[in-house]
Amino acid sequence: MLKQEKGSLYQPDQEGLIFPEEPQFETIEEERHHLKIHLAAACRFFHKCHFDYGFAGHLTIRDPERPELYWTNPMAVPFSKVCVSNLILADHKGKVIEGNHAINQAGFILHGAVHEEHPDILAMCHAHTVYGTAWAATGRELDPITQDAAAFYEDHVVIADEGGKVAVEAKAGYEVSRAFGNNKAAIHQNHGLLTASRHSIDAAAFWFSALERCCQQQLLVEASGIKPKLVPPDKARYTHKHVGSEYIGWLHFQTIFDEISTTQPDLYN
Numbered sequence: 001m002l003k004q005e006k007g008s009l010y011q012p013d014q015e016g017l018i019f020p021e022e023p024q025f026e027t028i029e030e031e032r033h034h035l036k037i038h039l040a041a042a043c044r045f046f047h048k049c050h051f052d053y054g055f056a057g058h059l060t061i062r063d064p065e066r067p068e069l070y071w072t073n074p075m076a077v078p079f080s081k082v083c084v085s086n087l088i089l090a091d092h093k094g095k096v097i098e099g100n101h102a103i104n105q106a107g108f109i110l111h112g113a114v115h116e117e118h119p120d121i122l123a124m125c126h127a128h129t130v131y132g133t134a135w136a137a138t139g140r141e142l143d144p145i146t147q148d149a150a151a152f153y154e155d156h157v158v159i160a161d162e163g164g165k166v167a168v169e170a171k172a173g174y175e176v177s178r179a180f181g182n183n184k185a186a187i188h189q190n191h192g193l194l195t196a197s198r199h200s201i202d203a204a205a206f207w208f209s210a211l212e213r214c215c216q217q218q219l220l221v222e223a224s225g226i227k228p229k230l231v232p233p234d235k236a237r238y239t240h241k242h243v244g245s246e247y248i249g250w251l252h253f254q255t256i257f258d259e260i261s262t263t264q265p266d267l268y269n
Contacts, residue, residue, distance in 0.1 A: 020254040031064045035201065036084045039071055040267050041260045042205035042253075046127055047079035048260075049209050057127035058107035061201040062115065063089065070115055072108075074101030083269040092116040113173030114180055114196060123197045123204040132193035135215035139189045142214050144231040144239075145221060149214045151244030153236040156185035156211070184246070185211050202257065203249030210249075 025031040039061050051057060055076040063069045073079070074086050088099035092115060094108035111124050135142070141158050144150045159179040176194075180186050184207055186194045193211050197204035221228045231239065242248075261267060 020251060022250070028065045033084075035061050035064065036071055036087055037261075037268065038253075038257065039073070039087060039201050040082050040084050041257050042125070042201050043073050043079040043082035044260050044264060044267060045205055045209070045253075045256050046125075049212070051127040051129050051209075051212070052079055053128040055104065058104050058111060059123070059125045059201065059205065060111045060115065061123045062121075067119065068092065069097055070111070072103065072111070074099065075104045077101060083267055085269050109173040110176055110194070113177040114194075117174065117177035118180070118196070120198045121196045122199065123201040124194065125196075125201075125204045125208040126192065126194045127208070128192050129212045129215075131216040131219060132187070132212045133191070135219060136187050136189055136192050141187065142211075142218055143228070144233075144236040145228045146214070146217055147231070147239055147243065148210060148217065150231050150236040150239035151207075151210060151248075152185055152214060153231075153233075153240045153244070155183050155240060155244060156187065157181060157183045158187045158189060160189045184244075184249075197246055197249065199246035200250050200253075202253035203246045206249045206253040206256070210252075 023034055025034065039059060042059050046052070046057065046059070057079070058072055060070045060072045063071060069089055069091050071087050071089055073082050074088050077086060086099070086101060088101055088103055089097045090103050090108060091097060092112040094103055094105055094112060096103055107126065110126065114121060114124055139158060139160060141156060142149050142152055144153050157179060159176055161175045161179065176186070176188065180194070180196065184196060188194060193208060193215070195204050195208040195211060197207070
């Protein structure tokens with residue numbers, strides 16, 4: 001499910017140096033266990049970022065053997081308490097296949113639709129964050145005001161359909177999934193942020209945190225009243241290519257996973 005991107009500026013040009021390597025699996029069971037650990041770690045990361053808002057927020061990753069099913073966090077369990085054993089396996093319609101907890105019905109409408117409409121999307125994240133929700137109220141894309149924001153240049157979209165309405169109808173989910181297109185991120189007007197990855201839950205989770213940070217940066221700049229200087233399109237595209245890829249998102253997350261996995265051993269429960 002993971003694919004190494006060659007030619008990254010961040011890959012070492014010397015052999016023998018310590019550097020994160022994407023995992024290789026001998027069995028489906030090994031891959032599934034790895035994905036579940038990293039999904040649980042992504043939930044813990046969301047807690048560290050203060051992305052909690054009651055029971056709102058959901059993260060998903062496709063099952064490697066049954067791609068029509070996906071693993072997700074349990075309903076009404078705080079991100080800080082998510083672990084391997086309480087994850088849920090559900091289908092695109094929100095039926096729980098494995099697990100003891102209920103599923104967030106509003107969450108599966110969006111995630112299930114995106115996963116079903118885009119079979120190449122492996123992972124997806126959504127949470128009701130402060131800055132992302134505030135910026136979503138503007139109904140605008142982010143401007144390339146920083147290198148961080150350029151990572152999303154021509155790689156995110158604003159979805160205006162019924163963002164302020166709770167998604168309880170399948171139709172709403174498919175409207176969002178069609179508008180998502182080939183982007184890695186979406187700003188759902190009057191609702192919040194969504195990220196998707198065709199690479200890993202690691203990339204989806206990191207790019208969600210990065211998108212939230214970019215929303216905070218732009219809100220701060222606009223609040224200053226000073227018109228920012230934009231990164232020119234050619235430089236924004238260059239920056240996106242080298243710091244905005246799925247692989248770079250995965251690579252960023254490895255530092256996060258290392259810290260969480262070593263300090264929170266109950267993650268593996």
